[in-house]
Amino acid sequence: MKTNIRQEDRRSFLKTSGLGIAALAFPFQLVPDYLKDVPMGVVVHSYGARWHSKVESSSYRGFQDALDLMAHCHQIGAGGIQVGVNGWQSDFAKKVRDQREQMGMYLEGSIGLPKSSSEVAAFEMEVKAAKEAGATILRTVCLSGRRYENFHSAEEFQAFKTQALQSIHLAIPIVEKHKIKLAVENHKDWKAAELAAIIRDIDSEWLGVTLDFGNNVSLLEDPMEVIRTLAPLAFSTHIKDMGVKKYSDGFLLSEVPLGQGIVDVKEGVKLCRKYNPAITFSLEMITRDPLKIxxxxxxxxxxxxxxxxxxxxxxxxxxxxxxxxxxxxSTSNLDSEGKLAFEEANVLECLKVSRKII
Structure with missing residues (x-):
């Protein structure tokens, strides 16, 4: 006998069964063929020096748009890219789609949240362009800075939280309409449990997490505890390893090549795949001076x-x-060419190591 289960009944069943959070985070989907055994991809922030670079360099030509970034990442053996989709027109989105399909790469978009109802229409245009290009996941952040630098009181942080929740609620109907996943990053703003509570409270199968493996060290959280907390909700990732060193007011924190820092990247990858077999792994190796915590x-x-x-x-x-x-x-002691060379060396080293763990 055929049984019809309403959507709300299905979600209630999942919550009370062994399928739980994993099924809600990745609702009844098989791994697409193009994501099976896919190499690690690259987040645009891994190329902070080359992205829109005005530096003249014969060896490290700047990337002016997603097409340039994708072509280079394909050349060095990456499986995909995560890149901003703001300002994309339909004709450009089609060019990205055609190149992506030709190269067999995955695409994840990065998008800003609408701050008010007046920004929803523009947000929807960016969602549509990203989907046209072939993105199925849009990474976003609630804070562009760092919690301990941006806010100086509990009241300021609470005001930020109120605005962030409003923005997410404005975005949800749009991503649900277009059936594209929205993934909120732990971006030195939310502690892992705070972000997990937000995602679960909103309770949309189209809302999840971009799990950054290293950011929350800055909030005095152990990387593996963060991964254990957020992996059940993760749609996408920022793969990184972190180096630490004491300084007078606390400690310094830097992205370092995979395998050289404090993050158990291999175990993190394993946990993410446990909950979402089709999750992508995207490198965010930011080459810069150490951050002061x-x-x-x-x-x-x-x-x-x-x-x-x-x-x-x-x-x-x-x-x-x-x-x-x-x-x-550190990059402050390098000239422009040196910064470009150091950045490329770091990305290539991480891709090399990733082939053993991804």
Missing amino acids: PCMTEGYWATFEEMKGEDFEKTMAMVEKNEFKTDLP
Whole structure:
């Protein structure tokens, strides 16, 4: 006898059964053929020096758009790209789609959230362009800066949270309409449990997470605990490894080539695949000066009412135990050509290592 199950009944069943969060995060889909055994892709931020670069270089020509980025990443053996879709017109989206299909690569978009109802129409145009190009996932962020730098009181952070939730709620009907996944990154704004609670409370099968493997070290969270918390909700990833080193006000934090830092990337990949067999792995190896995490200053703690002293002690003990053996990567002492060369070397090294773990 054929049984008809309404959508709301199906979701209720999933929540109370062993399928749980994993099925909600990746609802009854098989892995597409083009995603089977796909190599690691590259996030546009891995090429901060070359993206829209005005530097004249015969060896490291700048990438002016997604087509340039995709062509280069295909040449070096990457499986796809994650790139911003703002300003794409339909004709450009079709060019991206044609090149993507020819090269057999995956495409993930990066998109800004609408801040008010007046921005929803523009947001929808970008969603439609991304879908036209072949993207099935759109990564987004709620904060462009860093929590401990942007906000100086619990009230300021609460105002940000209110605005962020409003933006997500404005976006949800659009991505549901066009059947494209929206993935919110843990972007040095949300602690892992905070972001997980937001995603679960909103409860849309089209809303999930872009799981960044390293960002939350800056919020005194262990990378593997973050991955365990967010992997069940992850639609996409930012793969990275992190190096740490003490400094007077706390510790320094840098992206480093895979396998050289504190993140168990192989185990993180395994956990993500457990919950979402078709998840893509995209490298975000940002070549820059180390970030200062001033966790020994009073201002750092202004928005972390729930954080305990043991979080600080545990993190600083981890830093001391795992201090990077040499100076952390830096670019301020390099000329333009040197920065471009260093950036490319880091990306190539990460792709090389990824072939053993992805």
